[in-house]
Amino acid sequence: MPILHCIVHHIDKATSEQPATLRAAGTPLPATPLVDSLLAAFHDAYHAKTKAWGHFLPEQAQGEAATQPVTQALADYLAERHDFPALTRALAERLLPLVDDHLSTSGHLLCFDYRHGETRYLTLGLVHQREGFGIDDALTLVPATQLNLARMSLALRLNLSQWQEGVASRHYLSWIHDRGGKKLAEALAGALGATEGIDATGETRTLLKAFSDFVEQEELPEEQSREKTEALIDYASAQASRGEPITLEELSELLDEQQPRAFYEHIRNADYGLSPEIPPDKRTLRQFRRFTGRAGGVSISFDSHLLGSSIEYDEQQDRLIIKQVPKQLKEQLKRQG
Template sequence: MPIRHCIVHLIEKKPDGSPAVLHARDTELAESQAIENLLADLNESYNAKQGKAWGYFHDESGAFPFSGWLAQYLENAQDFTAFSRQAVEHLQKLMEESNLSTGGHVLFAHYQQGMTEYLAIALLHHSEGVAVTDSLDVTPAKHLDLGQLHLAARINLSEWRNNKQSRQYISFIKGKNGKKVSDYFRDFIGCQEGVDAPGETRTLLKAFSDFVESEDLSEDETRAKTSALVDYASSQARLGEAITLEELSGLIDEDRPKAFYDHIRNKDYGLSPEIPPDKRTLNQFRRFTGRAEGLSISFEAHLLGSRIEYDEAQDTLIIRQLPTQLKDQLKRNKD
């Protein structure tokens, strides 16, 4: 993971309305194994976070100047240190306006993975711990607590520059509990949500369920294709990468690698060629299937306990809200 530029600034701020004090670094950090380890750990923690949103920049303006500064840096109009200083001063101002915000170390890292360039920005905090010294004394020690990562964003610089129509080149951690204390950080980046990751993932799983039904597959074939989808989508979620529909289609059916992709396009589910996976939605998805003596039953696991009830003692399933197509057939048969 080549790191092109990296710098850390410090903003001291308590969530009590007190002024935010900036301690800005004058030069970027030199390459080191410690920096590489930090960025690797940061990416691992960030990728594991649930509740991320995907979006794109607001138009550059006085309220949202960050994208303009970033463009100047990428066009070599200013260096990385000057860009990060402008950005962190803007963050300091927004942090002062947000009484609930807390300061911390602000990391800016421009790095590359494969052919793709990224900019990661994160507000880092410390935890108190203990360490054993060379003389075998026990002493208090601070360490960066990446498990408590609440304010961070990652910008796919390559996609931003090369795909002007994209609405998902920025990902950021969403806050919780109503009006979010993290709103100021999203505004600092100048980002607006462009893709509903849980909704897109649910639509993908619905398209897959429809595809499996239309193919009239055996139980083993259905299970294998479901595993292929969930394994691939979960892997992409761990890596912080999008699901590529064409790649997924090839994994689901190696003999007919375009079959699932064509199904999605022909049925017009409205999915983009690449969609961000939502881990929570994926974790809920598993199919129960069974077939015997002219009876075929298949449903998603999350429906059990809501629309579908299983009575083990009576060996029965109770199904509510039957599909419209099935109800129509039953009505016609009754007539």
């Protein structure tokens, strides 16, 4: 990930009574392997978080945010009317009220302008420090201060390439939306003049439901069903770790090389209402797996999200209760009766 610019500002929040203040850096950091490693660690920490995905509102719809719209500051920067320190100072100033209202400690605002493949990104994150321990050359225990990337609660990433090119996307901008941090996430969106454009959690759930329906419709053998489930989860998890969307056509090709459009056509024909590209939700993906078992001529396979709803397990009596019998199985049972 080649870094074009990197700068670190400090937002000071001495006490809960005092307003947050900005101590801005005047120049970007020089390019070093250490800065490269910091971006890589920041990237991993950011994409491990639950995020909201959206886009900038039209200027006339931004309300108070339109007094000095973020989009104008970005346009000035990309047109080289402003430099990176000026852009990030302006963005940092917008974050001060959020720190006052929602956070209680000081932090360093890490700002990166970088490329990943052919795409250019701008990313910012407020990171706090934590006290730790280290060992020096004399094998003596010494105090060591570290950036606590795992506890980052205020951060965003903008796909500059998509935004600058005017690509019709509802999710070129993302920001942290952790559980318990709803008000902070909403305040950040307001400060940016942005709105959520796609429900990543809902879309991921719908995609998994579409996959479950596809497996049931195709009546796949247990082993083949498990392989396809693993392929879906591996691909979606890898995209989530990179901060990239799931592309339905690409996923369909991965699931079946012989019929690369089978899953894609299933989604389109059943009209699930899915977007062609879906920002994956890691938490939803982690909860998805298939339960399978075979014994005494009985073979059972179902998705974990059905447990507790249409399927119940009675551990006391060792029974599995199926509330919604699949249509094809129901027809076979009726014919047998």
